[in-house]
Amino acid sequence: MNMEIPMSAPDAAKAPALTRAASAVERGPLVMDCRIQRIYYGQFLAVRDADVPIAKNQITAFIGPSGCGKSTVLRCLNRMNDFVPGFRLEGSVQFRGQDIYAPGVDPVAVRRSIGMVFQQPNPFATTIYNNVAFGLKLNRFKGDYAERIEQALRGAALWDEVKDKLQTSGLALSGGQQQRLCIARAIAVEPDLLLMDEPCSALDPIATRRIEELMLELKQRYTIAIVTHNLQQAQRVADRTAFLFVDTTAGSRTGYLIEYRPTEELFNDPRAEQTKAYIRGEFS
Amino acid sequence: MADATTESPDGSPELRFSFANRRTLVDRSLTVLAIGLAAFALFPLFSVLYMLIVRGGHLLSPSLLTELTPGAGMEGGGIGNAALGTLIVVVVASLFSLPLGILAAIYLAEYAGESQLGTIVRFAGKVLTGMPSILAGVFAYAAIVVTTKSFSAFAGGVAMAILMVPTIMLTGEQALRAVPEKMRLAALGMGASRMETTLRVVLPTALPGILTGVMLALARAMGETAPLLFTALFSDYWFDGKLGAPIASLSVLIYNFSGSPFAHLSELAWAASLVLVALVLVLNVAAQVIIRRPKEF
Numbered sequence: 376m377n378m379e380i381p382m383s384a385p386d387a388a389k390a391p392a393l394t395r396a397a398s399a400v401e402r403g404p405l406v407m408d409c410r411i412q413r414i415y416y417g418q419f420l421a422v423r424d425a426d427v428p429i430a431k432n433q434i435t436a437f438i439g440p441s442g443c444g445k446s447t448v449l450r451c452l453n454r455m456n457d458f459v460p461g462f463r464l465e466g467s468v469q470f471r472g473q474d475i476y477a478p479g480v481d482p483v484a485v486r487r488s489i490g491m492v493f494q495q496p497n498p499f500a501t502t503i504y505n506n507v508a509f510g511l512k513l514n515r516f517k518g519d520y521a522e523r524i525e526q527a528l529r530g531a532a533l534w535d536e537v538k539d540k541l542q543t544s545g546l547a548l549s550g551g552q553q554q555r556l557c558i559a560r561a562i563a564v565e566p567d568l569l570l571m572d573e574p575c576s577a578l579d580p581i582a583t584r585r586i587e588e589l590m591l592e593l594k595q596r597y598t599i600a601i602v603t604h605n606l607q608q609a610q611r612v613a614d615r616t617a618f619l620f621v622d623t624t625a626g627s628r629t630g631y632l633i634e635y636r637p638t639e640e641l642f643n644d645p646r647a648e649q650t651k652a653y654i655r656g657e658f659s
Numbered sequence: 660m661a662d663a664t665t666e667s668p669d670g671s672p673e674l675r676f677s678f679a680n681r682r683t684l685v686d687r688s689l690t691v692l693a694i695g696l697a698a699f700a701l702f703p704l705f706s707v708l709y710m711l712i713v714r715g716g717h718l719l720s721p722s723l724l725t726e727l728t729p730g731a732g733m734e735g736g737g738i739g740n741a742a743l744g745t746l747i748v749v750v751v752a753s754l755f756s757l758p759l760g761i762l763a764a765i766y767l768a769e770y771a772g773e774s775q776l777g778t779i780v781r782f783a784g785k786v787l788t789g790m791p792s793i794l795a796g797v798f799a800y801a802a803i804v805v806t807t808k809s810f811s812a813f814a815g816g817v818a819m820a821i822l823m824v825p826t827i828m829l830t831g832e833q834a835l836r837a838v839p840e841k842m843r844l845a846a847l848g849m850g851a852s853r854m855e856t857t858l859r860v861v862l863p864t865a866l867p868g869i870l871t872g873v874m875l876a877l878a879r880a881m882g883e884t885a886p887l888l889f890t891a892l893f894s895d896y897w898f899d900g901k902l903g904a905p906i907a908s909l910s911v912l913i914y915n916f917s918g919s920p921f922a923h924l925s926e927l928a929w930a931a932s933l934v935l936v937a938l939v940l941v942l943n944v945a946a947q948v949i950i951r952r953p954k955e956f
């Protein structure tokens with residue numbers, strides 16, 4: 376038996392469990408320990424076996440072909456899937472030591488500590504100032520609003536462009552600026568974790584590059600989990616990358632985790648055949 | 660091009676404008692027809708306005724709006740108590756219909772979804788918008804005038820509110836549904852509860868649309884006579900602060916005075932019509948201004 380042969384798919388599926396133990400030390404403390412066994416939408420099994428621990432001050436990327444459930448997994452992390460009828464999760468999502476799916480947990484409270492940036496920029500139809508102040512008001516923030524808003528807009532690399540027009544509409548900004556406004560809105564409340572669901576897919580390349588630079592700055596203070604269909608983006612920004620694949624064997628479409636490793640390792644030395652094929656661009 | 664009408668004899672395409680081209684001819688004729696019919700549709704509106712100005716315009720003066728209605732056979736006086744009465748009845752109607760209509764709209768748009776209750780409420784609303792206004796008057800008569808044994812401004816307001824609620828509810832629902840779903844998700848993702856999302860994000864965004872519905876409902880209710888005939892009745896005196904007493908209104912004044920044998924009273928009816936139309940027009944224009952306002956905020 377030659378030990379060098381590539382692992383078959385079932386072996387590769389187990390790989391993340393091994394890497395988890397091996398790299399626990401280098402990863403540092405976890406913000407979120409996501410151990411998804413199964414996600415159902417009604418009778419439909421959308422995702423199975425996705426254990427993705429998310430380390431503090433790192434960027435964790437979810438990549439994979441369309442329909443592999445990467446957005447579904449991300450939306451599990453702040454209970455946004457609760458709004459989808461028939462959603463059911465087996466497994467646990469530990470956020471700073473608490474299972475956010477435990478009975479008695481208030482999903483509204485969960486979402487206050489976990490920010491989210493969506494695929495489409497979605498500022499509120501109000502002033503730039505009020506957009507950023509929204510989360511502060513929700514949390515009954517008592518301090519200096521002007522200071523926190525400036526801080527958030529600086530953090531989102533938007534301050535210089537909007538400092539003279541804070542009282543104009545957020546919807547009057549360009550798409551890239553709107554997305555940075557959404558990031559400012561999310562970080563104004565200093566979330567423990569920032570989820571980004573394909574934040575650049577509606578943006579042009581220049582705006583995309585700005586958001587990527589921003590993510591690298593933000594990870595000094597925040598922890599980020601990002602879904603992207605752009606492999607170069609994952610390579611440019613992510614510390615660790617989770618590759619999900621879709622299993623169509625049983626006539627269904629169920630996403631599952633193939634491997635979750637440091638980004639460089641995953642791209643330079645993919646273990647599973649599916650990963651190799653995907654990063655060679657054989658399917659999307 | 661193979662089309663004979665668009666090609667000149669030497670085979671090059673015909674680019675010059677010509678009425679000889681059948682397509683051009685039909686196009687222009689239909690445009691003229693459409694303009695003509697539009698003008699024809701406006702004709703009744705402008706002829707009514709013209710009549711009102713000719714017959715009632717000369718009575719317009721500050722005293723028209725500050726003096727009481729004169730008794731039969733008397734000269735002078737104004738329609739001040741009726742104009743004020745209309746405003747008071749409308750305010751009473753708004754106090755009932757605004758909260759009710761807007762809350763119902765929020766229920767329909769944000770909570771009901773395709774539920775059975777939502778479908779029933781929506782259907783009932785559509786039926787009620789087409790309900791003859793006299794039925795609202797008869798209902799308020801039976802429910803309030805008979806039980807309190809008195810015609811009253813309050814009963815008039817309730818009758819008017821019954822007419823306003825369905826319009827406010829249905830236009831409000833449309834306005835709330837027009838708020839993009841991604842804005843709701845943004846608020847929910849920030850950790851806002853359903854109520855906070857609705858109050859802080861959806862409602863402010865939909866406000867111009869909701870206000871338009873309110874204005875249209877108000878404008879319609881203001882001109883209604885039937886619901887007030889059995890409820891508010893009429894009064895020749897100023898509103899004395901008692902909602903439990905009969906009250907004057909422009910529409911009932913027009914109804915009463917227009918059939919009067921006294922020439923002066925029927926002239927006052929013309930003037931009252933002009934004032935009423937002006938009020939309705941102002942409300943409609945205000946609604947248009949709100950719609951046209953840039954949707955930035």
